Amino acid sequence: xxxxxxxxxxxxxxxxxxxxxxxxxxxxxxxxxxxxxxxxxxxxxxxxxxxxxxxxxxxxxxxxxxxxxxxxxxxxxxxxxxxxxxxxxxxxxxxxxxxxxxxxxxxxxxxxxxxxxxxxxxxxxxxxxxxxxxxxxxxxxxxxxxxxxxxxxxxxxxxxxxxxxxxxxxxxxxxxxxxxxxxxxxxxxxxxxxxxxxxxxxxxxxxxxxxxxxxxxxxxxxxxxxxxxxxxxxxxxxxxxxxxxxxxxxxxxxxxxxxxxxxxxxxxxxxxxxxxxxxxxxxxxxxxxxxxxxxxxxxxxxxxxxxxxxxxxxxxxxxxxxxxxxxxxxxxxxxxxxxxxxxxxxxxxxxxxxxxxx
Amino acid sequence: xxxxxxxxxxxxxxxxxxxxxxxxxxxxxxxxxxxxxxxxxxxxxxxxxxxxxxxxxxxxxxxxxxxxxxxxxxxxxxxxxxxxxxxxxxxxxxxxxxxxxxxxxxxxxxxxxxxxxxxxxxxxxxxxxxxxxxxxxxxxxxxxxxxxxxxxxxxxxxxxxxxxxxxxxxxxxxxxxxxxx
Numbered sequence: 062x063x064x065x066x067x068x069x070x071x072x073x074x075x076x077x078x079x080x081x082x083x084x085x086x087x088x089x090x091x092x093x094x095x096x097x098x099x100x101x102x103x104x105x106x107x108x109x110x111x112x113x114x115x116x117x118x119x120x121x122x123x124x125x126x127x128x129x130x131x132x133x134x135x136x137x138x139x140x141x142x143x144x145x146x147x148x149x150x151x152x153x154x155x156x157x158x159x160x161x162x163x164x165x166x167x168x169x170x171x172x173x174x175x176x177x178x179x180x181x182x183x184x185x186x187x188x189x190x191x192x193x194x195x196x197x198x199x200x201x202x203x204x205x206x207x208x209x210x211x212x213x214x215x216x217x218x219x220x221x222x223x224x225x226x227x228x229x230x231x232x233x234x235x236x237x238x239x240x241x242x243x244x245x246x247x248x249x250x251x252x253x254x255x256x257x258x259x260x261x262x263x264x265x266x267x268x269x270x271x272x273x274x275x276x277x278x279x280x281x282x283x284x285x286x287x288x289x290x291x292x293x294x295x296x297x298x299x300x301x302x303x304x305x306x307x308x309x310x311x312x313x314x315x316x317x318x319x320x321x322x323x324x325x326x327x328x329x330x331x332x333x334x335x336x337x338x339x340x341x342x343x344x345x346x347x348x349x350x351x352x353x354x355x356x357x358x359x360x361x362x363x364x365x366x367x368x369x370x371x372x373x374x375x376x377x378x379x380x381x382x383x384x385x386x387x388x389x390x391x392x393x394x395x396x397x398x399x400x401x402x403x404x405x406x407x408x409x410x411x412x413x414x415x416x417x418x419x
Numbered sequence: 420x421x422x423x424x425x426x427x428x429x430x431x432x433x434x435x436x437x438x439x440x441x442x443x444x445x446x447x448x449x450x451x452x453x454x455x456x457x458x459x460x461x462x463x464x465x466x467x468x469x470x471x472x473x474x475x476x477x478x479x480x481x482x483x484x485x486x487x488x489x490x491x492x493x494x495x496x497x498x499x500x501x502x503x504x505x506x507x508x509x510x511x512x513x514x515x516x517x518x519x520x521x522x523x524x525x526x527x528x529x530x531x532x533x534x535x536x537x538x539x540x541x542x543x544x545x546x547x548x549x550x551x552x553x554x555x556x557x558x559x560x561x562x563x564x565x566x567x568x569x570x571x572x573x574x575x576x577x578x579x580x581x582x583x584x585x586x587x588x589x590x591x592x593x594x595x596x597x598x599x600x
Binding site: 157159161168171172173206207208209210235237239245246247250251255 | 451452453455496498500507509511513535537539544545546548549550
Protein backbone atom coordinates (compact mmCIF):
# COMPACT_ATOMS: atom_id res chain seq x y z
CA UNK A 62 0.00 0.00 0.00
CA UNK A 63 2.84 2.35 0.96
CA UNK A 64 4.68 1.25 -2.17
CA UNK A 65 1.59 2.01 -4.27
CA UNK A 66 1.24 5.46 -2.72
CA UNK A 67 4.92 6.20 -3.31
CA UNK A 68 4.68 5.08 -6.94
CA UNK A 69 1.60 7.26 -7.46
CA UNK A 70 3.35 10.28 -5.95
CA UNK A 71 6.39 9.71 -8.14
CA UNK A 72 4.21 9.40 -11.23
CA UNK A 73 2.44 12.68 -10.40
CA UNK A 74 5.76 14.45 -9.88
CA UNK A 75 7.14 13.05 -13.15
CA UNK A 76 3.99 14.12 -14.98
CA UNK A 77 4.19 17.59 -13.44
CA UNK A 78 7.83 18.00 -14.48
CA UNK A 79 7.02 16.74 -17.96
CA UNK A 80 4.15 19.25 -18.30
CA UNK A 81 6.29 22.13 -17.01
CA UNK A 82 9.15 21.31 -19.41
CA UNK A 83 6.77 20.81 -22.31
CA UNK A 84 4.88 24.04 -21.59
CA UNK A 85 8.10 25.99 -21.28
CA UNK A 86 9.35 24.68 -24.60
CA UNK A 87 6.07 25.12 -26.45
CA UNK A 88 5.62 28.59 -24.98
CA UNK A 89 9.06 29.54 -26.21
CA UNK A 90 8.47 28.29 -29.75
CA UNK A 91 4.97 29.67 -30.20
CA UNK A 92 6.24 32.68 -32.07
CA UNK A 93 3.85 33.74 -34.79
CA UNK A 94 6.23 34.93 -37.42
CA UNK A 95 7.66 33.92 -40.75
CA UNK A 96 10.48 31.83 -39.35
CA UNK A 97 10.52 29.50 -36.40
CA UNK A 98 13.48 28.04 -34.56
CA UNK A 99 14.25 25.15 -32.26
CA UNK A 100 17.32 23.35 -31.04
CA UNK A 101 18.17 19.98 -29.62
CA UNK A 102 14.88 18.09 -29.53
CA UNK A 103 13.62 14.90 -31.10
CA UNK A 104 10.07 16.09 -31.78
CA UNK A 105 9.02 19.65 -32.32
CA UNK A 106 6.07 21.78 -33.21
CA UNK A 107 7.04 25.08 -34.74
CA UNK A 108 4.64 27.92 -35.42
CA UNK A 109 4.46 30.38 -38.24
CA UNK A 110 1.73 32.20 -40.09
CA UNK A 111 0.32 31.68 -43.54
CA UNK A 112 -1.88 34.62 -44.40
CA UNK A 113 -4.50 34.70 -41.69
CA UNK A 114 -4.03 31.02 -40.88
CA UNK A 115 -1.72 29.47 -38.34
CA UNK A 116 0.71 27.10 -39.98
CA UNK A 117 2.37 24.83 -37.45
CA UNK A 118 4.96 22.34 -38.55
CA UNK A 119 5.35 19.16 -36.55
CA UNK A 120 8.68 17.42 -37.07
CA UNK A 121 8.71 14.07 -35.38
CA UNK A 122 11.02 11.09 -35.37
CA UNK A 123 9.63 7.62 -35.17
CA UNK A 124 10.63 5.67 -33.12
CA UNK A 125 10.99 8.35 -30.51
CA UNK A 126 14.45 7.39 -29.33
CA UNK A 127 17.07 7.17 -32.03
CA UNK A 128 20.70 6.72 -31.08
CA UNK A 129 23.85 5.79 -32.93
CA UNK A 130 23.62 2.41 -31.21
CA UNK A 131 20.02 1.69 -32.30
CA UNK A 132 20.94 2.79 -35.83
CA UNK A 133 23.92 0.43 -35.86
CA UNK A 134 21.50 -2.32 -34.89
CA UNK A 135 19.58 -1.69 -38.10
CA UNK A 136 16.94 0.81 -36.98
CA UNK A 137 15.37 2.72 -39.90
CA UNK A 138 13.75 5.78 -38.37
CA UNK A 139 11.06 7.79 -40.10
CA UNK A 140 10.85 11.56 -40.00
CA UNK A 141 7.36 12.96 -40.20
CA UNK A 142 6.57 16.48 -41.40
CA UNK A 143 3.02 17.63 -40.83
CA UNK A 144 1.85 21.14 -41.69
CA UNK A 145 -1.40 22.01 -39.97
CA UNK A 146 -3.52 24.85 -38.73
CA UNK A 147 -3.21 24.57 -34.95
CA UNK A 148 -6.49 26.45 -34.50
CA UNK A 149 -8.39 23.63 -36.17
CA UNK A 150 -5.83 20.78 -36.05
CA UNK A 151 -6.53 20.28 -39.76
CA UNK A 152 -3.58 19.43 -41.99
CA UNK A 153 -2.98 21.67 -44.97
CA UNK A 154 -3.48 19.85 -48.24
CA UNK A 155 -1.23 19.76 -51.31
CA UNK A 156 1.86 20.78 -49.38
CA UNK A 157 5.21 21.00 -51.13
CA UNK A 158 8.07 20.93 -48.64
CA UNK A 159 11.57 22.10 -49.47
CA UNK A 160 13.74 20.28 -46.95
CA UNK A 161 17.40 21.02 -46.31
CA UNK A 162 19.23 18.81 -43.85
CA UNK A 163 22.66 19.81 -42.59
CA UNK A 164 25.13 18.34 -40.14
CA UNK A 165 28.06 20.46 -38.93
CA UNK A 166 27.46 22.87 -41.81
CA UNK A 167 27.53 20.14 -44.45
CA UNK A 168 24.42 19.78 -46.58
CA UNK A 169 23.19 16.19 -46.57
CA UNK A 170 19.85 16.69 -48.28
CA UNK A 171 18.30 19.46 -50.33
CA UNK A 172 15.14 18.29 -52.02
CA UNK A 173 11.50 19.03 -52.56
CA UNK A 174 8.77 16.66 -51.50
CA UNK A 175 5.03 16.82 -51.98
CA UNK A 176 2.23 15.30 -49.99
CA UNK A 177 -1.36 15.78 -51.08
CA UNK A 178 -2.54 15.35 -47.48
CA UNK A 179 0.20 17.48 -45.94
CA UNK A 180 1.56 14.63 -43.82
CA UNK A 181 4.94 13.69 -45.27
CA UNK A 182 6.95 10.74 -44.01
CA UNK A 183 10.52 10.06 -45.05
CA UNK A 184 12.28 6.91 -43.98
CA UNK A 185 15.99 7.32 -43.32
CA UNK A 186 18.40 4.64 -44.37
CA UNK A 187 21.83 5.60 -42.97
CA UNK A 188 24.62 4.39 -45.23
CA UNK A 189 28.19 4.54 -44.08
CA UNK A 190 30.61 5.34 -46.83
CA UNK A 191 34.21 6.44 -46.84
CA UNK A 192 33.64 8.78 -49.77
CA UNK A 193 33.70 12.45 -48.78
CA UNK A 194 31.40 13.30 -51.67
CA UNK A 195 28.74 10.85 -50.54
CA UNK A 196 25.31 12.19 -51.32
CA UNK A 197 21.82 11.20 -50.35
CA UNK A 198 19.75 9.30 -52.86
CA UNK A 199 15.98 9.14 -52.84
CA UNK A 200 13.72 6.27 -53.71
CA UNK A 201 10.07 5.35 -53.34
CA UNK A 202 7.14 7.69 -53.80
CA UNK A 203 6.21 8.86 -57.28
CA UNK A 204 7.31 11.75 -59.44
CA UNK A 205 4.88 14.58 -59.92
CA UNK A 206 4.04 14.55 -63.65
CA UNK A 207 4.72 18.25 -64.23
CA UNK A 208 7.38 19.43 -61.81
CA UNK A 209 9.02 16.07 -61.14
CA UNK A 210 8.79 16.57 -57.37
CA UNK A 211 8.90 13.37 -55.35
CA UNK A 212 5.39 12.80 -54.05
CA UNK A 213 4.47 10.52 -51.20
CA UNK A 214 2.53 7.42 -52.11
CA UNK A 215 0.84 5.36 -49.44
CA UNK A 216 2.05 2.02 -50.75
CA UNK A 217 5.55 3.19 -51.56
CA UNK A 218 7.14 5.37 -48.85
CA UNK A 219 9.91 7.80 -49.66
CA UNK A 220 13.32 6.58 -48.53
CA UNK A 221 16.40 8.79 -48.14
CA UNK A 222 19.58 6.72 -48.25
CA UNK A 223 22.93 8.28 -47.49
CA UNK A 224 25.16 9.70 -44.79
CA UNK A 225 22.22 10.80 -42.64
CA UNK A 226 22.17 10.05 -38.89
CA UNK A 227 25.49 8.24 -39.08
CA UNK A 228 26.79 10.34 -36.23
CA UNK A 229 25.06 11.45 -33.09
CA UNK A 230 24.33 15.05 -32.20
CA UNK A 231 22.42 17.87 -33.79
CA UNK A 232 20.93 17.72 -37.27
CA UNK A 233 19.78 21.02 -38.72
CA UNK A 234 16.47 20.90 -40.57
CA UNK A 235 15.43 23.90 -42.64
CA UNK A 236 11.94 23.47 -44.04
CA UNK A 237 10.34 25.91 -46.46
CA UNK A 238 6.75 25.58 -47.58
CA UNK A 239 6.41 26.06 -51.34
CA UNK A 240 2.74 25.23 -51.95
CA UNK A 241 -0.41 24.68 -49.94
CA UNK A 242 -3.98 24.04 -51.10
CA UNK A 243 -2.93 23.52 -54.72
CA UNK A 244 -0.16 21.50 -56.33
CA UNK A 245 0.91 24.19 -58.80
CA UNK A 246 0.21 27.47 -57.07
CA UNK A 247 3.40 28.62 -55.40
CA UNK A 248 3.30 30.84 -52.35
CA UNK A 249 4.87 34.23 -53.13
CA UNK A 250 8.61 34.21 -52.48
CA UNK A 251 8.27 36.64 -49.55
CA UNK A 252 5.44 34.70 -47.92
CA UNK A 253 6.87 31.19 -47.81
CA UNK A 254 7.14 30.09 -44.16
CA UNK A 255 10.59 28.85 -43.21
CA UNK A 256 11.05 26.61 -40.19
CA UNK A 257 14.45 26.25 -38.60
CA UNK A 258 14.95 23.27 -36.37
CA UNK A 259 17.68 21.21 -34.76
CA UNK A 260 16.85 17.59 -33.99
CA UNK A 261 19.06 15.27 -31.99
CA UNK A 262 20.31 11.80 -32.59
CA UNK A 263 21.50 10.26 -29.37
CA UNK A 264 25.20 9.66 -29.46
CA UNK A 265 26.02 6.48 -27.60
CA UNK A 266 29.43 6.06 -26.01
CA UNK A 267 30.43 2.89 -24.17
CA UNK A 268 33.17 3.46 -21.63
CA UNK A 269 34.83 1.65 -18.76
CA UNK A 270 35.51 2.99 -15.31
CA UNK A 271 37.60 1.29 -12.68
CA UNK A 272 36.29 1.22 -9.13
CA UNK A 273 38.25 -0.66 -6.50
CA UNK A 274 40.13 -2.41 -9.28
CA UNK A 275 36.96 -3.62 -10.93
CA UNK A 276 36.12 -2.61 -14.50
CA UNK A 277 32.56 -1.29 -14.80
CA UNK A 278 30.98 -0.62 -18.21
CA UNK A 279 29.29 2.77 -18.50
CA UNK A 280 26.98 3.82 -21.32
CA UNK A 281 26.42 7.52 -22.02
CA UNK A 282 23.86 8.77 -24.52
CA UNK A 283 24.02 12.43 -25.44
CA UNK A 284 20.88 13.76 -27.10
CA UNK A 285 22.40 17.17 -27.80
CA UNK A 286 25.86 16.72 -29.26
CA UNK A 287 28.77 14.35 -29.37
CA UNK A 288 30.72 13.97 -26.14
CA UNK A 289 34.46 14.16 -25.70
CA UNK A 290 37.13 13.83 -23.02
CA UNK A 291 35.35 11.16 -21.02
CA UNK A 292 37.14 10.40 -17.77
CA UNK A 293 36.74 9.03 -14.28
CA UNK A 294 38.34 10.57 -11.23
CA UNK A 295 38.68 7.60 -8.88
CA UNK A 296 39.74 9.74 -5.94
CA UNK A 297 36.68 12.01 -6.07
CA UNK A 298 34.47 9.30 -7.60
CA UNK A 299 33.58 11.65 -10.46
CA UNK A 300 32.51 10.88 -14.01
CA UNK A 301 33.62 13.70 -16.29
CA UNK A 302 32.79 14.44 -19.91
CA UNK A 303 32.59 17.45 -22.23
CA UNK A 304 30.20 18.48 -24.96
CA UNK A 305 30.47 21.29 -27.52
CA UNK A 306 28.06 24.08 -26.62
CA UNK A 307 27.55 27.63 -27.84
CA UNK A 308 27.03 29.70 -24.69
CA UNK A 309 25.71 32.77 -26.51
CA UNK A 310 22.77 33.86 -24.33
CA UNK A 311 20.81 35.53 -27.12
CA UNK A 312 21.13 32.38 -29.22
CA UNK A 313 19.70 30.30 -26.38
CA UNK A 314 16.98 32.90 -25.83
CA UNK A 315 15.96 32.76 -29.47
CA UNK A 316 15.64 29.04 -29.76
CA UNK A 317 13.80 26.15 -28.23
CA UNK A 318 16.49 24.11 -26.56
CA UNK A 319 16.85 21.15 -24.25
CA UNK A 320 20.01 19.37 -23.17
CA UNK A 321 19.63 15.73 -22.20
CA UNK A 322 22.45 13.38 -21.21
CA UNK A 323 21.78 9.83 -20.12
CA UNK A 324 24.35 7.82 -18.13
CA UNK A 325 23.75 4.13 -17.42
CA UNK A 326 25.78 2.57 -14.61
CA UNK A 327 25.48 -1.08 -13.54
CA UNK A 328 24.70 -1.77 -9.87
CA UNK A 329 25.94 -2.23 -7.27
CA UNK A 330 29.20 -0.42 -6.62
CA UNK A 331 30.58 2.53 -4.75
CA UNK A 332 29.40 4.92 -7.46
CA UNK A 333 25.75 3.87 -7.27
CA UNK A 334 25.65 3.09 -3.54
CA UNK A 335 24.04 6.37 -2.48
CA UNK A 336 21.33 6.19 -5.13
CA UNK A 337 21.57 9.90 -5.80
CA UNK A 338 24.05 12.13 -7.62
CA UNK A 339 25.49 15.62 -7.61
CA UNK A 340 25.73 17.09 -11.10
CA UNK A 341 27.78 20.06 -12.20
CA UNK A 342 28.21 21.92 -15.47
CA UNK A 343 31.36 24.02 -15.74
CA UNK A 344 31.60 23.84 -11.95
CA UNK A 345 28.05 25.12 -11.41
CA UNK A 346 25.72 22.86 -9.44
CA UNK A 347 22.88 21.50 -11.55
CA UNK A 348 21.85 18.67 -9.19
CA UNK A 349 18.23 19.77 -9.44
CA UNK A 350 18.41 18.78 -13.11
CA UNK A 351 19.69 15.29 -12.31
CA UNK A 352 17.13 12.49 -12.09
CA UNK A 353 17.76 8.85 -11.45
CA UNK A 354 15.80 5.95 -12.84
CA UNK A 355 16.56 3.23 -10.31
CA UNK A 356 13.66 0.94 -11.12
CA UNK A 357 15.97 -1.59 -12.75
CA UNK A 358 17.76 -3.65 -10.05
CA UNK A 359 20.64 -4.24 -12.48
CA UNK A 360 21.47 -0.61 -13.29
CA UNK A 361 20.89 3.06 -12.54
CA UNK A 362 20.05 5.38 -15.40
CA UNK A 363 21.07 8.93 -14.54
CA UNK A 364 19.40 11.64 -16.59
CA UNK A 365 20.78 15.15 -16.77
CA UNK A 366 18.00 17.25 -18.26
CA UNK A 367 18.51 20.98 -18.57
CA UNK A 368 15.60 22.99 -19.97
CA UNK A 369 15.90 26.37 -21.64
CA UNK A 370 15.37 28.57 -18.57
CA UNK A 371 18.10 26.78 -16.65
CA UNK A 372 20.39 26.92 -19.69
CA UNK A 373 19.96 30.71 -19.85
CA UNK A 374 20.88 31.00 -16.15
CA UNK A 375 23.86 28.71 -16.68
CA UNK A 376 24.97 30.65 -19.74
CA UNK A 377 24.82 33.90 -17.76
CA UNK A 378 27.15 32.47 -15.13
CA UNK A 379 29.46 30.76 -17.62
CA UNK A 380 29.78 34.01 -19.58
CA UNK A 381 30.51 35.94 -16.38
CA UNK A 382 33.21 33.53 -15.22
CA UNK A 383 34.91 33.62 -18.62
CA UNK A 384 34.42 29.97 -19.58
CA UNK A 385 32.11 30.62 -22.51
CA UNK A 386 34.99 30.97 -24.96
CA UNK A 387 35.90 27.29 -24.55
CA UNK A 388 32.67 26.40 -26.36
CA UNK A 389 32.26 23.46 -24.03
CA UNK A 390 29.72 22.21 -21.55
CA UNK A 391 31.85 20.35 -18.97
CA UNK A 392 29.85 17.82 -16.99
CA UNK A 393 30.72 16.10 -13.73
CA UNK A 394 28.63 13.51 -11.90
CA UNK A 395 29.40 12.08 -8.50
CA UNK A 396 27.47 10.22 -5.82
CA UNK A 397 25.72 12.39 -3.25
CA UNK A 398 23.01 14.96 -2.86
CA UNK A 399 19.36 14.20 -2.69
CA UNK A 400 18.92 13.06 -6.25
CA UNK A 401 17.75 16.40 -7.65
CA UNK A 402 14.24 17.15 -8.95
CA UNK A 403 12.62 16.59 -5.55
CA UNK A 404 14.92 13.67 -4.89
CA UNK A 405 12.86 11.21 -6.75
CA UNK A 406 13.40 8.29 -9.03
CA UNK A 407 11.72 7.90 -12.39
CA UNK A 408 10.18 4.93 -14.11
CA UNK A 409 11.81 3.95 -17.42
CA UNK A 410 8.65 4.50 -19.48
CA UNK A 411 8.57 8.16 -18.50
CA UNK A 412 12.16 8.62 -19.51
CA UNK A 413 11.39 7.41 -22.98
CA UNK A 414 8.83 10.13 -23.45
CA UNK A 415 11.12 12.70 -21.87
CA UNK A 416 13.80 11.83 -24.36
CA UNK A 417 11.54 12.01 -27.34
CA UNK A 418 8.89 14.48 -26.54
CA UNK A 419 10.88 17.50 -25.69
CA UNK B 420 -17.77 35.25 -82.65
CA UNK B 421 -16.32 33.41 -85.62
CA UNK B 422 -12.86 34.70 -84.72
CA UNK B 423 -13.19 33.44 -81.13
CA UNK B 424 -14.37 30.01 -82.32
CA UNK B 425 -11.47 29.78 -84.71
CA UNK B 426 -8.99 30.83 -82.01
CA UNK B 427 -10.23 28.07 -79.75
CA UNK B 428 -9.70 25.46 -82.42
CA UNK B 429 -6.05 26.36 -82.84
CA UNK B 430 -3.44 23.82 -81.83
CA UNK B 431 -1.45 24.37 -78.69
CA UNK B 432 2.18 23.85 -79.45
CA UNK B 433 5.52 24.44 -77.90
CA UNK B 434 8.51 25.18 -80.05
CA UNK B 435 10.97 23.88 -77.51
CA UNK B 436 14.17 25.19 -76.08
CA UNK B 437 15.72 28.12 -77.87
CA UNK B 438 19.21 29.52 -77.86
CA UNK B 439 20.22 30.93 -74.50
CA UNK B 440 20.40 34.59 -75.41
CA UNK B 441 18.69 37.35 -73.51
CA UNK B 442 17.31 40.35 -75.28
CA UNK B 443 16.75 43.70 -73.67
CA UNK B 444 13.47 44.06 -75.54
CA UNK B 445 11.62 41.64 -73.30
CA UNK B 446 8.86 42.81 -71.01
CA UNK B 447 9.51 44.20 -67.58
CA UNK B 448 11.56 41.64 -65.74
CA UNK B 449 9.84 39.69 -63.01
CA UNK B 450 12.07 38.69 -60.11
CA UNK B 451 11.89 35.76 -57.71
CA UNK B 452 14.19 35.74 -54.68
CA UNK B 453 15.27 32.50 -53.02
CA UNK B 454 17.09 33.61 -49.89
CA UNK B 455 17.72 30.08 -48.64
CA UNK B 456 19.76 29.27 -51.72
CA UNK B 457 21.01 32.83 -52.22
CA UNK B 458 19.44 33.03 -55.68
CA UNK B 459 17.78 35.65 -57.80
CA UNK B 460 15.73 34.44 -60.75
CA UNK B 461 14.74 36.87 -63.47
CA UNK B 462 12.03 36.20 -65.98
CA UNK B 463 10.93 38.02 -69.08
CA UNK B 464 9.18 37.20 -72.34
CA UNK B 465 9.18 38.28 -75.94
CA UNK B 466 7.12 39.68 -77.62
CA UNK B 467 6.01 42.05 -74.91
CA UNK B 468 2.40 41.27 -75.77
CA UNK B 469 2.20 37.55 -76.52
CA UNK B 470 0.07 36.72 -79.54
CA UNK B 471 -2.20 33.70 -79.46
CA UNK B 472 -0.66 30.83 -81.37
CA UNK B 473 2.48 32.70 -82.21
CA UNK B 474 5.71 31.76 -80.45
CA UNK B 475 6.51 33.60 -77.26
CA UNK B 476 9.99 33.25 -75.88
CA UNK B 477 10.08 32.75 -72.10
CA UNK B 478 13.50 33.71 -70.77
CA UNK B 479 15.08 32.94 -67.43
CA UNK B 480 18.31 34.07 -65.77
CA UNK B 481 19.56 32.61 -62.49
CA UNK B 482 22.02 34.69 -60.51
CA UNK B 483 23.76 34.75 -57.18
CA UNK B 484 21.69 37.09 -55.02
CA UNK B 485 24.75 38.83 -53.58
CA UNK B 486 27.23 38.94 -56.43
CA UNK B 487 24.80 38.87 -59.40
CA UNK B 488 27.03 36.23 -60.99
CA UNK B 489 25.13 33.75 -63.10
CA UNK B 490 24.82 30.31 -61.58
CA UNK B 491 26.46 27.65 -63.68
CA UNK B 492 25.58 24.06 -64.55
CA UNK B 493 21.87 24.08 -63.95
CA UNK B 494 19.18 21.82 -65.21
CA UNK B 495 15.63 23.07 -65.35
CA UNK B 496 12.08 22.41 -66.29
CA UNK B 497 9.36 24.89 -67.13
CA UNK B 498 5.66 24.36 -66.64
CA UNK B 499 3.01 26.66 -68.08
CA UNK B 500 -0.32 26.45 -66.30
CA UNK B 501 -3.61 28.27 -66.69
CA UNK B 502 -7.12 27.87 -65.48
CA UNK B 503 -10.08 28.21 -67.82
CA UNK B 504 -13.46 27.87 -66.21
CA UNK B 505 -12.03 25.89 -63.33
CA UNK B 506 -10.27 23.51 -65.67
CA UNK B 507 -6.48 23.46 -65.43
CA UNK B 508 -4.40 23.26 -68.58
CA UNK B 509 -0.67 22.71 -68.48
CA UNK B 510 2.35 22.18 -70.66
CA UNK B 511 5.83 21.18 -69.52
CA UNK B 512 9.32 21.55 -70.92
CA UNK B 513 11.79 19.11 -69.39
CA UNK B 514 15.49 18.33 -69.62
CA UNK B 515 16.52 21.94 -70.12
CA UNK B 516 20.19 22.52 -69.55
CA UNK B 517 21.60 25.87 -68.57
CA UNK B 518 25.39 25.69 -68.32
CA UNK B 519 25.64 29.46 -68.01
CA UNK B 520 22.62 30.13 -65.84
CA UNK B 521 20.44 31.40 -68.72
CA UNK B 522 17.79 29.44 -70.55
CA UNK B 523 14.67 30.04 -72.56
CA UNK B 524 11.80 28.15 -74.14
CA UNK B 525 9.33 29.08 -76.86
CA UNK B 526 5.66 28.52 -76.23
CA UNK B 527 2.47 29.11 -78.23
CA UNK B 528 -0.21 30.43 -75.92
CA UNK B 529 -3.47 28.86 -77.07
CA UNK B 530 -5.79 31.48 -75.60
CA UNK B 531 -5.92 34.85 -74.02
CA UNK B 532 -5.78 35.03 -70.24
CA UNK B 533 -3.41 34.87 -67.32
CA UNK B 534 -0.80 32.10 -67.37
CA UNK B 535 1.38 30.91 -64.54
CA UNK B 536 4.92 29.99 -65.57
CA UNK B 537 6.68 27.80 -63.01
CA UNK B 538 10.30 26.82 -63.27
CA UNK B 539 12.14 24.24 -61.21
CA UNK B 540 15.90 24.60 -61.15
CA UNK B 541 18.25 21.91 -59.99
CA UNK B 542 21.95 21.97 -59.33
CA UNK B 543 24.29 19.68 -57.47
CA UNK B 544 23.75 21.67 -54.29
CA UNK B 545 20.18 22.94 -54.35
CA UNK B 546 16.78 22.85 -55.93
CA UNK B 547 14.51 25.82 -56.32
CA UNK B 548 11.03 26.68 -57.56
CA UNK B 549 9.92 30.03 -58.94
CA UNK B 550 6.64 31.28 -60.29
CA UNK B 551 5.89 34.08 -62.77
CA UNK B 552 2.88 35.42 -64.63
CA UNK B 553 2.21 36.07 -68.31
CA UNK B 554 -0.87 37.90 -69.49
CA UNK B 555 -1.96 37.08 -73.01
CA UNK B 556 -4.29 39.75 -74.46
CA UNK B 557 -7.38 39.06 -76.55
CA UNK B 558 -6.59 38.55 -80.23
CA UNK B 559 -8.02 41.35 -82.44
CA UNK B 560 -10.82 40.22 -84.79
CA UNK B 561 -9.54 38.87 -88.09
CA UNK B 562 -6.04 38.09 -86.87
CA UNK B 563 -6.26 34.39 -87.53
CA UNK B 564 -3.13 32.41 -88.15
CA UNK B 565 -4.35 30.15 -90.94
CA UNK B 566 -1.20 28.07 -90.84
CA UNK B 567 -2.15 26.75 -87.42
CA UNK B 568 -5.83 26.11 -88.13
CA UNK B 569 -7.23 22.75 -87.26
CA UNK B 570 -7.52 20.86 -90.60
CA UNK B 571 -11.13 19.94 -89.79
CA UNK B 572 -12.01 23.62 -89.41
CA UNK B 573 -10.73 24.64 -92.85
CA UNK B 574 -13.48 22.93 -94.97
CA UNK B 575 -16.09 24.19 -92.51
CA UNK B 576 -14.91 27.79 -92.86
CA UNK B 577 -14.71 27.45 -96.67
CA UNK B 578 -18.26 26.03 -96.68
CA UNK B 579 -19.58 28.87 -94.52
CA UNK B 580 -17.94 31.47 -96.78
CA UNK B 581 -19.25 29.76 -99.97
CA UNK B 582 -22.76 29.50 -98.50
CA UNK B 583 -22.70 33.16 -97.45
CA UNK B 584 -21.53 34.24 -100.93
CA UNK B 585 -24.13 31.94 -102.53
CA UNK B 586 -27.00 33.33 -100.44
CA UNK B 587 -25.88 36.88 -101.22
CA UNK B 588 -25.79 36.12 -104.96
CA UNK B 589 -29.25 34.49 -104.90
CA UNK B 590 -30.67 37.48 -103.04
CA UNK B 591 -29.05 39.87 -105.55
CA UNK B 592 -30.39 37.91 -108.55
CA UNK B 593 -33.89 37.81 -107.01
CA UNK B 594 -33.78 41.55 -106.42
CA UNK B 595 -32.65 42.10 -110.04
CA UNK B 596 -35.44 39.86 -111.37
CA UNK B 597 -38.04 41.80 -109.33
CA UNK B 598 -36.79 45.11 -110.76
CA UNK B 599 -36.93 43.83 -114.40
CA UNK B 600 -40.43 42.35 -113.96
